[in-house]
Amino acid sequence: MECISVFDMLKIGIGPSSSHTLGPWRAAERWISELKEQNVFLSVDRIKVTLYGSLSLTGKGHATDLAVVLGLTGLDPETFPVESIDTTIEHVKTNYILHFNSEKQIAFNLDSDIVFDHSFLPFHANGMTFTAYIDGEAYSSTFYSIGGGFVVKEALINSKENIAIQKAFPFPIQKASELLKYCKEEHKNISEIVIQNELSLRSSEEISHELSRIWNTMLECMYIGCHSEGILPGGLKVRRRAFDMHQNLKDELVYTKKEEWLETIRRTKVPFRKIFKWVSTFALAVNEVNASLGRVVTAPTNGSAGVIPAVLMYYMVIEEHQANFNHIKQFLLVAGEIGSIFKKGATISAAMGGCQAEIGVSSAMAAGALCELLGGTPEQVLIAAEIAMEHHLGLTCDPVGGLVQVPCIERNSMGAIKAITAAELALETNPQHAKVPLDDVVDTMWETAQNMNTVYKETSTGGLAVRVNLSDC
Numbered sequence: 001m002e003c004i005s006v007f008d009m010l011k012i013g014i015g016p017s018s019s020h021t022l023g024p025w026r027a028a029e030r031w032i033s034e035l036k037e038q039n040v041f042l043s044v045d046r047i048k049v050t051l052y053g054s055l056s057l058t059g060k061g062h063a064t065d066l067a068v069v070l071g072l073t074g075l076d077p078e079t080f081p082v083e084s085i086d087t088t089i090e091h092v093k094t095n096y097i098l099h100f101n102s103e104k105q106i107a108f109n110l111d112s113d114i115v116f117d118h119s120f121l122p123f124h125a126n127g128m129t130f131t132a133y134i135d136g137e138a139y140s141s142t143f144y145s146i147g148g149g150f151v152v153k154e155a156l157i158n159s160k161e162n163i164a165i166q167k168a169f170p171f172p173i174q175k176a177s178e179l180l181k182y183c184k185e186e187h188k189n190i191s192e193i194v195i196q197n198e199l200s201l202r203s204s205e206e207i208s209h210e211l212s213r214i215w216n217t218m219l220e221c222m223y224i225g226c227h228s229e230g231i232l233p234g235g236l237k238v239r240r241r242a243f244d245m246h247q248n249l250k251d252e253l254v255y256t257k258k259e260e261w262l263e264t265i266r267r268t269k270v271p272f273r274k275i276f277k278w279v280s281t282f283a284l285a286v287n288e289v290n291a292s293l294g295r296v297v298t299a300p301t302n303g304s305a306g307v308i309p310a311v312l313m314y315y316m317v318i319e320e321h322q323a324n325f326n327h328i329k330q331f332l333l334v335a336g337e338i339g340s341i342f343k344k345g346a347t348i349s350a351a352m353g354g355c356q357a358e359i360g361v362s363s364a365m366a367a368g369a370l371c372e373l374l375g376g377t378p379e380q381v382l383i384a385a386e387i388a389m390e391h392h393l394g395l396t397c398d399p400v401g402g403l404v405q406v407p408c409i410e411r412n413s414m415g416a417i418k419a420i421t422a423a424e425l426a427l428e429t430n431p432q433h434a435k436v437p438l439d440d441v442v443d444t445m446w447e448t449a450q451n452m453n454t455v456y457k458e459t460s461t462g463g464l465a466v467r468v469n470l471s472d473c
Contacts, residue, residue, distance in 0.1 A: 002344055003169045005201060006194065006336030007210055009343065009365075011149045011298045012217050013077045014085075015290030016404035018302040019126050019349055019458075020055060020062030023145025028071025030151060031130040031141055032101050038139075045106060046133040047072065047098070048113050053120040054351035055128055055145065057459045061234060061402025063293060065114045068128075074101035082295055125351035125457060147349030147357065148300045169197040176341050176382050176438040183378040190368075190378050191333040198333070208329065214297050215328050218286070218309035221296050223258045225285025232291045234403045236470075242285035249277055262313075266321045275318055279420065280413040283310035287409040300339040300348045303355075303404050304362035306412030308335055311366035311419050315373055327373055334372050335365040338385045345439070346446035350397035350458040353449030355408075359415040360392030360445065366419035371426050379434075384426035386438040388419050393441070394448055396456035398463030401470055 013022035028049075035041040049068050051059050059065060066089050070080070073088065089110075092098055098108035121127035126145040131138050144152050171182045171193050182193050198207050226246040232238045255264045270278060286306035290296045296305040312331050316323045339348070342361045347353045368385035376384065392415070400406040455462030 002174065003172065003197070004340035004343055006198060006333055006340075007214075008150070009148065009298075009300050009336040009339040010214050010332060012214065012295065013149055013298055013302065014067075014080070014082060015293050015296055015302050015305075017062040017064075018149045018298040018300075019145045019147045019351060020058060020064045021067040021293075022077060022149040022298065022302065023126065023147075023151050024051075024055065024064050024128055025067040025071040025077050026149060027128060027143035027145060027151045028068050028130065029074070030143065032072070032074065034141055035132060035139075040132070040134055040139065041101070042104065043134045044100065044104075044132045045135075046113075047100070047106065047108060048115065048131045048133070050115040050117050050129045050131070052117050052127040052129075054125040054458045056116040056118050057461065058399060058402035059116055061399065061460070062404065065110065066293075068114060069098065069108075069110060072101070073099055074103070077295075082293060085293055124349075125454075125459075126349065145349075147347060147352065148343070149298050150343075169200055171197055173197075173337070173341070174344055176385075176442070179337065179341070180378055180382060190337060190372055190381055191330040194333040194337045208325075211329050211332050212325065214332060215312075215325075217295060217297050218299075218312070219262065220258070221289045221294065221305075222282050222285045222309055222313065223261055224294065225287075225289045226281060228288070228292075232288060232405055233293070234291070234401065234405065236401050236403055236405055238291075238405045238409075240288050242281050242288055245277065245281040245284065249274060249281060262316070265317050270318060275314075276417055276420075278317065279310050279314050279416050282313045283307060283412040283416045284409055286310070287404070287412045291403065291405050291409060299335070300343065300361055300365065301350070301358045303350065303408050304358040304412060304415065306409075307359065307362035307415040307419060308332075308366045308369070310412070310416040311370050314416070314420060315370060319374065323373075331369040331373055334381065335369040338365045338368045338381075341438070342389075342442055342445070345442040347449055352457065353445065354395055354452050354457050355397040355411060356389070356392045356395040356445055357449065358397070359411045360389050360395055362412075363388040363392060363415035363419045363422070366416065367422035367426070370419060370423040374423060374427060376423070376427050377431070379431035380426045380429060382438045383429050383431065383434050384419075384423045386434075386436055386441045387422035387425055388415075389438075389441050389445060390436065391418060391422075393445060394452070396452070396463050397458040398456055398465040399458065399460055400465050400468045402460045402465075406468070407464060 283306035367388035371384035
């Protein structure tokens with residue numbers, strides 16, 4: 001059975017897209033590893049990369065070409081300073097030289113050696129082929145970026161291939177019904193089942209360290225977004241709103257450094273009308289950072305990265321001022337497990353399933369996690385996830401200008417608010433009276449994805465993407 005870790009669902013990377021930026025970046029790294037395994041890396045004298053389908057149609061707006069170059073340069077998206085991206089790319093552009101894996105210099109023309117091919121490969125909408133030339137002979141390898149930073153080589157049947165850790169969890173889970181069965185048999189909540197699975201892969205200290213790193217990245221991202229003003233890059237001239245909203249909300253907040261920011265907010269009494277304004281501010285902040293090639297946590301994707309941190313902040317700022325790292329850990333464990341159920345049973349790729357696969361899944365993850373923190377039973381946690389996804393079914397992906405900005409940024413705010421509402425509704429629901437199992441919603445989401453018109457799957461060839469006049473921007 002496919003075993004997906006929480007750390008597969010929550011990855012640290014650079015925006016604006018997990019499938020169009022982080023995935024190609026990681027694919028480039030994997031291709032370099034292949035060349036080294038075949039002992040031909042040092043003999044490569046030229047490179048060509050062909051981007052297909054959605055990667056081609058929206059690749060410029062998603063900085064796919066830049067991500068490929070950064071990956072080929074051997075830089076790590078988790079640690080590479082984002083402020084150095086422009087200078088690194090400019091060096092390649094102006095000198096026509098690529099520092100291949102930071103080991104050898106080869107000629108490279110960013111405009112001609114990365115080819116945008118609008119045709120779709122049979123397996124997945126996000127295909128890419130890397131070709132190395134050695135003494136005139138071509139060596140090619142094709143990868144697919146299937147959402148959330150996951151990268152695979154070959155097609156099986158659809159986006160539900162076995163690409164995760166091939167180890168046996170003590171509690172193997174493919175469906176929500178199986179997760180619930182374990183909770184009942186073991187008399188545990190969902191996070192307790194998940195931590196047992198994670199402990200089969202790494203130590204308790206490693207789990208806490210990695211979850212702390214993920215949370216600190218989310219917190220840093222929210223802080224940066226709330227304290228950055230101006231216009232987002234890309235040509236749409238979208239003004240950052242999180243800064244202005246934060247300025248209007250913070251009133252008398254006094255802090256001198258970012259480490260004091262969260263605690264200062266938590267000590268402030270928030271009037272009812274401002275609660276969801278704070279939630280929206282946190283969500284917008286993350287995705288404005290994402291849109292500007294900042295570092296975020298895929299949760300489960302970059303385009304939906306703002307939902308989970310915004311809902312977790314809601315819990316810490318509004319619901320439980322005494323919340324500590326154990327609450328954060330519990331939240332992220334539950335969220336990751338719910339996301340993995342959607343990954344296994346459907347897709348988290350907007351190029352395959354529309355925005356329901358991104359914002360819908362992230363909202364379900366956040367709703368279920370919040371529900372457990374608020375005292376919900378395992379049954380109610382799954383009901384919360386079901387409610388959140390049920391009201392995102394059919395949501396299309398039609399990014400204006402191929403950028404993860406309009407309508408993507410606002411959708412994170414909506415997804416976060418829906419998650420909070422779903423959690424509250426679930427807490428007031430008797431599981432015996434619930435009508436729709438989460439597994440039915442997962443199956444329905446996948447059917448909806450398969451039936452959705454291709455133009456609404458991250459191609460910028462339908463919906464708002466063709467209605468908005470870019471010349472007016």
